[in-house]
Amino acid sequence: MDITFLLQLFINGLVVGSIYALVATGFVIIYKATGALNLAQGEFLMVGAYLCLNLLSKYQVPFWQAILITFAFAALLGAIIERVILRPLIGSHLISVIMVTLGLSSILKALIQLAYGTDTIPFPEVFPSAPVQIGPIPVSQGYLYAIGCVTVLVALLTSFFKYSKTGIAMRATASSQQVALSMGISVKKMFAISWAIAAIVSAMGGILLGTIRGGIDMSLSHMGLKVLPVVILGGLDSILGAIVGGLIIGILENFSGGYLDPLVGGGAKEVAPYIALILILMFKPYGLFGKKKIERV
Amino acid sequence: MRCGDFKTSYTADMTIFESRSARVMMGLFLCVLFTLPLYTPGFLLDIINRIGIAIIGAVGLNILTGFTGQISLGNAAFMAIGAFSCGYLGTRFNVPFYLSIPLAGIITATCGMFVGIPSLRIKGLYLAMATLAAHFIVEFLIVKWESVTGGVDGMSIPTPALGSYELNSDARLFVLIFVIVVMAVLFAKNLFRSKVGKAFVAIRDQAVSAEVMGVNILKYKLLSFGISSFYVGVAGALIAYQARIISPETFPVSLAIDYLGMIIIGGLGSILGSIYGAIFIKLLPELLRMVTTSLSGSYPELIYKLAAMKELVFGALVIIFLIFEPNGMASRWHRIKKYWKLYPFSH
Numbered sequence: 001m002d003i004t005f006l007l008q009l010f011i012n013g014l015v016v017g018s019i020y021a022l023v024a025t026g027f028v029i030i031y032k033a034t035g036a037l038n039l040a041q042g043e044f045l046m047v048g049a050y051l052c053l054n055l056l057s058k059y060q061v062p063f064w065q066a067i068l069i070t071f072a073f074a075a076l077l078g079a080i081i082e083r084v085i086l087r088p089l090i091g092s093h094l095i096s097v098i099m100v101t102l103g104l105s106s107i108l109k110a111l112i113q114l115a116y117g118t119d120t121i122p123f124p125e126v127f128p129s130a131p132v133q134i135g136p137i138p139v140s141q142g143y144l145y146a147i148g149c150v151t152v153l154v155a156l157l158t159s160f161f162k163y164s165k166t167g168i169a170m171r172a173t174a175s176s177q178q179v180a181l182s183m184g185i186s187v188k189k190m191f192a193i194s195w196a197i198a199a200i201v202s203a204m205g206g207i208l209l210g211t212i213r214g215g216i217d218m219s220l221s222h223m224g225l226k227v228l229p230v231v232i233l234g235g236l237d238s239i240l241g242a243i244v245g246g247l248i249i250g251i252l253e254n255f256s257g258g259y260l261d262p263l264v265g266g267g268a269k270e271v272a273p274y275i276a277l278i279l280i281l282m283f284k285p286y287g288l289f290g291k292k293k294i295e296r297v
Numbered sequence: 298m299r300c301g302d303f304k305t306s307y308t309a310d311m312t313i314f315e316s317r318s319a320r321v322m323m324g325l326f327l328c329v330l331f332t333l334p335l336y337t338p339g340f341l342l343d344i345i346n347r348i349g350i351a352i353i354g355a356v357g358l359n360i361l362t363g364f365t366g367q368i369s370l371g372n373a374a375f376m377a378i379g380a381f382s383c384g385y386l387g388t389r390f391n392v393p394f395y396l397s398i399p400l401a402g403i404i405t406a407t408c409g410m411f412v413g414i415p416s417l418r419i420k421g422l423y424l425a426m427a428t429l430a431a432h433f434i435v436e437f438l439i440v441k442w443e444s445v446t447g448g449v450d451g452m453s454i455p456t457p458a459l460g461s462y463e464l465n466s467d468a469r470l471f472v473l474i475f476v477i478v479v480m481a482v483l484f485a486k487n488l489f490r491s492k493v494g495k496a497f498v499a500i501r502d503q504a505v506s507a508e509v510m511g512v513n514i515l516k517y518k519l520l521s522f523g524i525s526s527f528y529v530g531v532a533g534a535l536i537a538y539q540a541r542i543i544s545p546e547t548f549p550v551s552l553a554i555d556y557l558g559m560i561i562i563g564g565l566g567s568i569l570g571s572i573y574g575a576i577f578i579k580l581l582p583e584l585l586r587m588v589t590t591s592l593s594g595s596y597p598e599l600i601y602k603l604a605a606m607k608e609l610v611f612g613a614l615v616i617i618f619l620i621f622e623p624n625g626m627a628s629r630w631h632r633i634k635k636y637w638k639l640y641p642f643s644h
Contacts (some may be wrong), residue, residue, distance in 0.1 A: 037422045088620045094421050097369050099561050100619050102554050106612030113605035225550075228426050236422075264441060271437040274430035281419050281427050 007137050009258040010251060015143045015212065017250020018150040022205040023223060024242035025157065026198030032174040032237045033194035036086060039101040041202055042224020043108035046186040048074050048203020049123075049210045049220055050112055056124045063126045065178075067207060071200045078199030079192040086195070087188065109221055120217040124209035146208045153204055154243060157197070161239075170194060174237075230281050231272035235290020244288060251272050311490050330475060334468035342467040350535045351575035353481045355559040356568060357528025360485060362557070363565035364494065365521040366501030367416055371428035372437035373553035374527050379405040379533025380543050384452045385445050394457035394464070394538065398477070401534035402527040408435075409526025410519050417515050420504075432550055439545045451544025454537045464538075472566055474535055481528060485568050488524070497521050501566070558611060562618045564625025573626040581614075582607045630639040 023041055030038045048070055055066040085104060089096055118172040127145045131138035161167040173190040181187055209223070210216045230249045234241025257269030286292045300443050304310045314320040327437065334342060345499070358372050383401035386392040416424055439446045446452060457464040465469055488494040494518040506515050537543050555578060563574020575616055589599045599606075606611035622629055 037425070085616055085620070092521060092619075095557075096561075096619050096623060098368060098422065098425055099557055100616055102557070103612040103619070106554070106608045106615070110605040110607075110612065114602055114609070126389070158315065212638060225429065228429065232423075232426060233477030267437055267440060271433055274433040277430040278427060278434070281423060284413060285419055289323075297318035 004136050005258065007135070009254045011137070011139055011143065013251030013252070013254035014247060015146055016254065017247035019149050019205045019208055019212075019246075020223075020227060020230050020250050021102065021206075021243040021246025022150050022153065022201050024227045024234065024246050025154065025239055026205075027227050027231050028202040028234075028237065028239050028242045029194045029201075031231075032239075033088075033170060034082075034086070034191050037101065038198065039098060039224060040105035041227055042221040043112075044074065044078070044199045044202035045103045045206035045209070046072035046112055046216070046218070046220040047077065047108055047206070048199070049206030050116060050121075050133045052203070052207045053121060053123055053210060053216060056126070066113060067204070070203050074181075074199040075196035078195035078197070081199075082192045082195035087191070105224065106219065109218065112217060118218055120215045121214070122215045123144045125214070140212075142212050146212055148164045149204065149208060153201060157201070157218070157239075166190075166193060171247070205230050207226050226273060229277040229280075229285075232277050233287055235287030237291055238289035241287055241289035249276065252276060299442075302618070303529075310374065313486055313490075327479070331472070334471045339467050342471055343399050344393060344579070346467060346471055346474050346539055347419065347580045348576050349471070349478045349577050350532050350539065350563065351559065352478050352558075352572050354532035354556055355563065355571035356485050357525045358556050359560045359563075359565065359568065359571040360488070360497070360528065361521050361525035363506070363560050363567065363571075364489065364501060365497040365518065365525075367413075367518065367521065368421070368425040369525075370425050370553050370557070371412065371432040371435070372529050372556050373548045373550060374432040375405050375409055375433060375529040376409050376533035376536065376552065377439055377543075377545065377548035379530030380537035380547070381446045381452070381533075382530075383537050384454045384480065384535035384543060385457050387457075388452060391455075393459070395459070398531055399532045402530040405533065406523040406527040407531025409522045409529070412518050413522030416518050416522065429550070432553065436545055436548075446545075451542060451547070453542045454540075456541075457538050470539060474539075479537065481531070482568060482572070489568070491558045493517065493520060497527040498566075519567070544560055555611070560616050560625075561615055562625055564627030567625065567627040570625045570627030573630070577626065578611070581610060 005023030021044055026044070027038055027041050030036055049074055052066050052070040055061040055069055061069065081104065085100055086097075086268075091101055116257065129140065129142065131140050131142065161171060169180070169185045170190050171191060172183065172185060173187050177187050180190070185189040205223070206216070206220060209220060226249075230245040231242055232245075233248060234243070253269055253273055256272035260268035260272070280287065314323060333345065354372065354376065358369065361364070361367050361369055379401040382404040383397045386397040386400055387394070412428065415427060419427055434642075440449055442448075455468075464473055489498070496507065496512045499510065499512050500514060500517055504514060533548075536547070540547065559574035559578045560571055561574070562577055564570025565573065582603070586603060589603055589606070593600050618625060
């Protein structure tokens with residue numbers, strides 16, 4: 001076996017996986033706090049990427065400021081969506097919540113398509129492209145920056161949940177809404193904040209994907225469905241699980257792309273995460289770190 | 298005008314047609330329906346045929362999702378299984394359509410029950426995700442199994458024929474499709490007057506109580522998956538006969554979401570609702586097309602944005618219905634009817 005090829009696949013997997021981890025974190029935050037399954041996560045990612053692209057190429061905003069503006073907008077979008085669409089559905093049936101996020105994803109996708117069309121738009125180069133030699137293999141600098149950004153964002157999120165008052169209040173809400181309410185925490189506000197945070201991390205994922213791929217198009221929204229195997233593997237209510245799961249699924253995807261695709265003639269890369277999803281559901285339905293909730297009928 | 302509710306027996310409560318006038322109205326409606334091809338132009342008939350197929354699929358999905366409470370995002374894949382197995386039987390073994398359509402249904406039902414096996418362990422949103430994964434896996438298999446499905450290029454379907462009488466026009470297909478629609482709706486309506494249908498509803502409402510009452514959950518869940526997939530498979534086979542050329546791209550995930558939208562907008566757990574929803578969602582792109590063509594004089598670029606606009610309106614409608622009318626058009630219609638029944642003297 002060619003060791004350089006393996007390492008190359010591993011590093012690609014790690015980079016894509018770290019972005020999966022980011023988006024999955026957003027997914028898990030929403031699920032933990034509100035119990036809603038956000039199938040529009042991929043569209044959040046897409047909206048973030050397009051917005052940042054617009055700021056960068058149309059208004060010539062410097063990259064770091066563009067990121068901050070995108071974050072602010074994403075947070076606003078997330079909070080508004082929670083307030084207008086999700087809040088009236090609190091306490092309604094699961095299928096309503098799933099369908100409402102699917103409807104939301106239709107709307108966001110359509111709006112992006114109306115505004116930008118379906119062609120791939122080149123993403124301006126923000127990280128230097130010259131590859132760095134790590135051991136035997138050349139690695140694009142963009143990859144390293146991407147992994148760096150994800151690490152920083154995850155560290156920020158972790159300390160937010162651990163030390164800030166809002167973060168602790170959100171954890172309290174996730175643990176028990178009733179107790180949180182009686183302690184004077186505004187559960188509704190926590191819901192809105194979790195949607196805002198989810199939108200921010202997804203937007204970051206979109207920006208990083210844009211810089212890595214060099215261009216963005218409508219296919220970015222598929223990322224939202226790719227997150228499902230990740231959260232199932234990690235456990236639906238575990239942020240640590242989302243991160244570990246993201247990396248594993250990213251690596252799995254690239255390995256099956258590298259080793260299985262030549263055997264079956266393409267397509268294995270796309271379908272492997274979903275086969276993993278089914279297997280995990282059969283044998284370990286609560287994932288690696290998920291909380292077990294046993295109910296026998 | 299009838300008013301009031303004077304049912305004195307369970308049988309009376311369970312009848313499909315509450316009065317003789319309702320039965321007569323239904324008979325008249327069917328007469329009008331089946332004479333439609335005589336005076337309807339071809340393009341309109343084509344849309345009506347699509348609606349008919351959608352009704353079969355939507356009723357099938359509603360049996361599983363609306364009545365049994367099992368959320369399935371994999372119905373586009375089941376439709377594909379129905380379409381491709383129908384095509385395979387027709388091209389390879391020259392099976393006539395009156396056998397290949399039910400056979401396609403049976404094959405799909407078998408696949409559906411297989412996918413349904415894990416539903417005993419996994420439920421709710423886990424089941425939604427598993428069925429979504431099943432969709433991608435089936436799509437992958439269809440693309441890869443070239444000897445049967447023709448791979449990415451798909452396959453062309455022979456014209457359905459009864460001896461030498463070919464069903465080669467919209468009008469002839471109309472008769473085939475709507476005979477099946479009537480049978481499908483009638484069967485579904487009766488299903489929920491029977492023991493099996495009530496077991497489905499019991500599982501949806503409270504699985505634990507259902508088990509305690511002696512409902513064999515696994516058996517009925519599998520049965521629900523089977524019946525629902527049979528409907529969806531038949532709809533897939535009809536799509537194959539109508540489209541004449543099918544490929545894996547004929548059945549994307551968005552099709553599954555469209556069907557979920559139909560039963561949400563029409564009404565979850567309502568046969569009539571599935572019909573309203575199917576009509577509404579299938580007419581929506583046509584209405585949008587009419588609006589955009591009439592506006593294309595002043596906004597010529599509008600015509601290229603039709604697909605996006607359809608998606609926008611679809612998403613908005615789903616959200617609006619979920620927030621303001623979660624029981625769908627069927628319940629709104631019911632309320633309107635009730636209001637006018639007692640019109641000036643409602644309480």
